[in-house]
Amino acid sequence: MEDTVSSHMVVLEVARFIEEHRGKNTVVLYLGPRCSFTDYFIITTVSSEGHLRGLFNNLLAFLEEKHIELFRKKKNLDDVGWQLLDCGTFVIHLMTEEKRSFYDLEKLWFECERVNYSSSSKSS
Secondary structure (H helix, E strand, O other): OHHHHHHHHHHHHHHHHHHHOOOEEEEEEEOHHHOOOOOEEEEEEEOOHHHHHHHHHHHHHHHHHOOOOOEOOOOOOOOOOEEEEEOOOEEEEEEEHHHHHHHOHHHHOOOOEEEOOOOOOOOO
16 A cells, blocks of 8 residues: 555656646546556656657656666657656656647546646645
């Protein structure tokens, strides 16, 4: 149970970090029992390829500082408009507007609970 609470708190912290670094329309989904490979998705829209690279690099430093291990580490970004960071219990999706609209992960995972992460909110 402690691991679940700890993971939840880390996910909220990462979502806030993304929000502070100008990720747009950031959504946290609790996938729970509907997914076998992770518990949460954090999905955000970046404004450009440059923003994608900058946010990606800032996230790498933030995750390292928090001692959060990345799986399938990738040092260089592909210029494809979508970068995925697999942190085990949660997966971060950094997407351009075009990629986010095309793949529409929120629609694909529509049955999953949206988690309120905003720094101004008091509950999750």
